[in-house]
Amino acid sequence: MTALTEVKWTEAAVLSLLRERHAGKGGSGPEWAYLEHVRDAAGFSATRTIDALALHLWPSRGHELHAFEVKVSRGDWRRELADPAKAEGWCALVDRFWIVAPRGVVPRDELPASWGLLETKGESGLAQTVAAPLLRQKAERPLVDRSLLACLLRAAGAGLASTPNAAALTAAYDNGREKGRESAQTELEQTRRNVQMYADASRVDRERLQLLEQALGGVSTQAYGKGDEVLLARARQVAAAVRGALAGDDAVLRAGDATERAAAELERQAAWLRQHAGRHS
DSSP, X not given: OOOGGGOOOOHHHHHHHHHHHTOOEETXXXXXXXXXXXXXXXXXXXXXXXXXXXXEOOGGGTTOEEEEEEOOSHHHHHHHHHOHXXXXXXXXXXXXXXXXXXXXXXXXXXXXXXXXXXXXXXXXXXXXXXXXXXXXXXXXXXXXOHHHHHHHHHHTTTTOSSOHHHHHHHHHHHHHHHHHHHHHHHHHHHHXXXXXXXXXXXXXXXXXXXXXXXXXXXXXXXXXTSHHHHHHHHHHHHHHXXXXXXXXXXXXXXHHHHHHHHHHHHHHHHHHHHHHHHHTO
């Protein structure tokens, strides 16, 4: 983990921790409704924007509404103190007001008595340094103005073509589809390589078979249209003859000599028949 002195905090990083802090659930469902960058009124009536709002959804916790302002540097904090109207406007609308900052940005003696302080603890979360006091009792809460309600609903995604959850689902779908496409492409390339490998092996086998047939004087080892049994029988005969010839089998040599003698005898008889046929014509 990066040392605390080396952490470069941003508003987005602090808000991410704040978001995680309000993501809890219980037996009654989600504990908080959490919204970020909420304006105080709709349209041109807006004068202030709060970094985050959280409404407690459980009746046992009084449905308190909390406001959060993020400060990531000493200069940012000093500007907040120099413009108290922003915080006062939101304090009139919520039940508790918090400053959220990296540790060391907001000294406790500079924090107004009506504000709470949440500070980062390493990079893993937020810790309560000063509890935010309750700004008013439940009976004294102001009614939610319709203009503010519109801002709350807009921050929650109402009226958008794609809500934040729908956008996340779409992004996840697109990511899964891309990964599936990449996986299919990888499998296709592997299949092509396998097919090419088998084709090369088959070509080598055919070339070796052709060399064998040439060595046998053009005798084919194929039996086109005669079935696998005929092909197997011919292959066995050819293999036996080749093995016998390579082993110096005299029977093979004698068979070859006898065939040559028979051919010569047939040629002599044919010549005799041609000669006598010419005499009687």
